[in-house]
Amino acid sequence: MSALPKYRETQLKLRAYIAEHGLRAGDQLPPEAELAEVFGVGRLSLREAIKGLETVGVVRTRHGGGTYVEPFSFAPILENLPYAFQVEGRDLLNLLELRAALEEGLIARASEWIRRRDVEELRGIATAMGAEGCTPDEHAALDRRFHRRLYEPLDNPLVSQVIDLFWEMFNRLHRATVAQPSTPAELARMHLDIVDAVAAQSGEVEAMCRHFENIRTRL
Incomplete structure (x- = not known):
């Protein structure tokens, strides 16, 4: 007898079904009645699992239009972070170390592929940081x-998502601290040096x- 609740067991079966049938982002899952029969569960457990x-x-249900496989994204991880982690900021320095290791490890590779128009756009963004009257939110x-x-x-969507995820997590924690802000x-100078x-x-x-x-x- 499984120790998992029925809906959790059904979630695992759904994940396995998606993988085994090679379903990709945008593909539609079979109707509820068919899935319930395949998994040997009631519709209530199936709906809880979905x-x-x-x-x-992992999936998205369209009202009256079925259930579809979603593209991979780190956004749900951020949205479901424990409340204490988001607010108390106990792991701010550890998170900074992770972010630094990632960006310091990728920057040389990125510079190999960067083009003049990329440099000019980055320079414009960095320069805008030094504008008078720029608010903290704008910074x-x-x-x-x-x-x-x-x-x-780098043309790597996964890298872009991870960079953005770490930035958002760090920013949420940073806002909850009394860290001394940069002018x-x-x-502007720090970012222009990078450019x-x-x-x-x-x-x-x-x-x-x-x-x-x-x-x-x-910090």
Whole structure:
């Protein structure tokens, strides 16, 4: 006898069904009646299972239109983080170390693929950070855009999602702390240093390390 609740057992069966049948993002699952028969469960358990998989972004149900496999995304992970982790910020430094390791490890590779128009766009974003009257929310939006844009030349959607996930997690925790903020001029200078190094394909790892070290000293 399974120790799992029926709906959890059904979730595992649904995941296995998707994998075994090679279903991809956008593919429709069979009707509820058919799935319930295949899995040997009632419709209530099946609906609970589907609802749970919707929460973590595996499938999506369209009202009156069936259930479909969703594209992979880290967004549900962020949305379902424990409340204490989001608010208390106990793991802020550990999260920063993860983010730094990821970006410091990828920056040299990104600089190999970066083009002139990428550099100019990054320079524009970094320069905007130093504008007078730029609000904290505007700074945050520019910073997120900068780090996302920096790795786009890698043409790796998974990298982009992970970078964005770590940025959002760190930003949520950072807002809950009393960390000393950088001035607009400092923010602009740090990011322009990264742009200059990437454009020259020299010293980009060091520039990124200095950027994260500056953040560490303010936590």
